[in-house]
Amino acid sequence: xxxxxxxxxxxxxxxxxxxxxxxxxxxxxxxxxxxxxxxxxxxxxxxxxxxxxxxxxxxxxxxxxxxxxxxxxxxxxxxxxxxxxxxxxxxxxxxxxxxxxxxxxxxxxxxxxxxxxxxxxxxxxxxxxxxxxxxxxxxxxxxxxxxxxxxxxxxxxxxxxxxxxxxxxxxxxxxxxxxxxxxxxxxxxxxxxxxxxxxxxxxxxxxxxxxxxxxxxxxxxxxxxxxxxxxxxxxxxxxxxxxxxxxxxxxxxxxxxxxxxxxxxxxxxxxxxxxxxxxx
Amino acid sequence: xxxxxxxxxxxxxxxxxxxxxxxxxxxxxxxxxxxxxxxxxxxxxxxxxxxxxxxxxxxxxxxxxxxxxxxxxxxxxxxxxxxxxxxxxxxxxxxxxxxxxxxxxxxxxxxxxxxxxxxxxxxxxxxxxxxxxxxxxxxxxxxxxxxxxxxxxxxxxxxxxxxxxxxxxxxxxxxxxxxxxxxxxxxxxxxxxxxxxxxxxxxxxxxxxxxxxxxxxxxxxxxxxxxxxxxxxxxxxxxxxxxxxxxxxxxxxxxxxxxxxxxxxxxxxxxxxxxxxxxxxxxxxxxxxxxxxxxxx
Numbered sequence: 419x420x421x422x423x424x425x426x427x428x429x430x431x432x433x434x435x436x437x438x439x440x441x442x443x444x445x446x447x448x449x450x451x452x453x454x455x456x457x458x459x460x461x462x463x464x465x466x467x468x469x470x471x472x473x474x475x476x477x478x479x480x481x482x483x484x485x486x487x488x489x490x491x492x493x494x495x496x497x498x499x500x501x502x503x504x505x506x507x508x509x510x511x512x513x514x515x516x517x518x519x520x521x522x523x524x525x526x527x528x529x530x531x532x533x534x535x536x537x538x539x540x541x542x543x544x545x546x547x548x549x550x551x552x553x554x555x556x557x558x559x560x561x562x563x564x565x566x567x568x569x570x571x572x573x574x575x576x577x578x579x580x581x582x583x584x585x586x587x588x589x590x591x592x593x594x595x596x597x598x599x600x601x602x603x604x605x606x607x608x609x610x611x612x613x614x615x616x617x618x619x620x621x622x623x624x625x626x627x628x629x630x631x632x633x634x635x636x637x638x639x640x641x642x643x644x645x646x647x648x649x650x651x652x653x654x655x656x657x658x659x660x661x662x663x664x665x666x667x668x669x670x671x672x673x674x675x676x677x678x679x680x681x682x683x684x685x686x687x688x689x690x691x692x693x694x695x696x697x698x
Numbered sequence: 699x700x701x702x703x704x705x706x707x708x709x710x711x712x713x714x715x716x717x718x719x720x721x722x723x724x725x726x727x728x729x730x731x732x733x734x735x736x737x738x739x740x741x742x743x744x745x746x747x748x749x750x751x752x753x754x755x756x757x758x759x760x761x762x763x764x765x766x767x768x769x770x771x772x773x774x775x776x777x778x779x780x781x782x783x784x785x786x787x788x789x790x791x792x793x794x795x796x797x798x799x800x801x802x803x804x805x806x807x808x809x810x811x812x813x814x815x816x817x818x819x820x821x822x823x824x825x826x827x828x829x830x831x832x833x834x835x836x837x838x839x840x841x842x843x844x845x846x847x848x849x850x851x852x853x854x855x856x857x858x859x860x861x862x863x864x865x866x867x868x869x870x871x872x873x874x875x876x877x878x879x880x881x882x883x884x885x886x887x888x889x890x891x892x893x894x895x896x897x898x899x900x901x902x903x904x905x906x907x908x909x910x911x912x913x914x915x916x917x918x919x920x921x922x923x924x925x926x927x928x929x930x931x932x933x934x935x936x937x938x939x940x941x942x943x944x945x946x947x948x949x950x951x952x953x954x955x956x957x958x959x960x961x962x963x964x965x966x967x968x969x970x971x972x973x974x975x976x977x978x979x980x981x982x983x984x985x986x987x988x989x990x991x992x993x994x995x
Contacts, residue, residue: 541977545738
């Protein structure tokens with residue numbers, strides 16, 4: 419018994435060691451990003467001696483400089499608006515369609531739902547050229563609408579919400595039907611509020627996807643004052659790639675909002691990803 | 699008679715509501731996805747005129763050009779090589795971490811938060827940081843290890859370096875899915891086997907791995923498709939002037955270059971159709987493999 423307990427303790431130690439080493443590896447890029455961001459460029463490219471920590475003090479003002487000179491406020495605004503409209507559109511259309519697919523019976527439903535499944539199987543790259551041509555014809559290049567365009571509806575979200583609605587008990591709705599509620603009232607007042615967790619999952623998934631997406635904003639928003647954080651970074655790297663503290667400060671500024679949101683809503687993020695399992 | 703009339707009226711009303719509710723989504727899917735998919739296939743048979751104007755039908759000319767170009771095959775192979783690093787390592791490391799974090803250890807939430815962190819970061823920023831870490835002259839890696847490796851410009855190494863970024867980025871995502879899969883395995887299995895004297899590692903291979911195989915399969919499938927469509931990492935890390943470009947650029951990177959940098963939409967469409975056909979093939983193969991490999995309780 420004593421040796422079993424000892425063995426258990428050794429196992430625990432081994433697990434902690436492996437976890438800690440991995441955690442360290444995961445954090446090194448973040449640490450290096452911040453440490454570089456507060457150096458002067460001379461320090462960043464000094465090899466002999468090589469500085470891990472800033473030598474001439476921590477230059478936090480680098481962030482302020484970058485913030486001003488690259489118009490981060492506009493990048494933030496564009497990214498935020500894109501995310502906001504994509505989340506609203508996705509949740510709105512998906513909750514309606516999800517309810518219809520999950521709880522109503524009508525002719526043609528199965529055929530339409532099979533189309534949803536087909537869309538989920540097709541890699542999205544095949545849509546991009548025509549979507550770009552449409553945005554261009556509609557005169558929406560370099561606009562928020564152009565950024566939102568491919569995310570107005572979501573097959574994945576519809577599937578997710580349908581699963582959510584199917585999981586709800588049947589008698590809830592039947593009781594409301596007896597009370598004389600029509601389908602629209604039942605949907606709005608009874609069913610939709612109950613799928614809140616699925617909606618939160620979809621919202622988080624949509625927001626993360628939009629935030630991380632690089633190719634679409636690069637294609638439709640080529641001007642630096644109309645683009646998003648991701649695409650803005652790509653642009654900056656092309657122009658000022660060798661000013662490392664500036665680049666790292668921009669990278670920090672670009673990821674910090676999502677990290678803060680993640681820290682606050684950690685439980686929802688983790689659950690959202692675990693339940694939706696969407697391809698990010 | 700009256701009752702059946704009423705019933706059909708109710709059914710009719712239900713159908714009206716149903717179609718009204720799915721109308722926005724279906725309409726959107728037709729305009730934004732189905733029409734574009736067909737249009738891309740059509741464009742792959744066309745030559746794009748100057749300034750992106752006017753399509754001339756050229757039959758299979760784009761396909762002939764794509765299949766005879768060395769860079770197409772190179773990029774397909776590069777994409778497969780990336781997947782061969784990202785998927786196995788990303789899945790195995792994540793599985794080990796998930797099993798550890800699923801034990802009742804103190805501080806698991808801190809570790810989980812850290813491992814998941816890369817998932818909420820824009821790949822553009824992640825790639826920028828890694829590019830800087832890999833920098834041959836001033837980078838952290840070479841200066842710490844006193845080496846002089848051209849991590850991202852030596853064609854023999856660069857694809858591995860990019861694969862490492864991919865693994866780093868995706869571990870947390872796989873881990874979260876594994877943890878939720880692990881929590882569905884009933885604890886009785888472990889208790890029963892403990893009484894029989896099975897230890898941690900035997901339990902892992904005899905209980906955890908088979909019972910987790912549906913989750914594992916789901917993760918592998920999503921990650922394979924994700925890896926085959928990789929773009930951001932290569933695009934951000936490998937410049938157009940990098941001599942390792944030929945040995946690292948993915949098929950989507952090549953597609954982006956032709957369709958949007960060079961404005962040759964027809965040829966870009968051809969590349970993307972080839973990619974989609976390839977992914978469909980891989981998906982079918984994986985579906986077949988699922989029947990053999992996944993344990994259904």
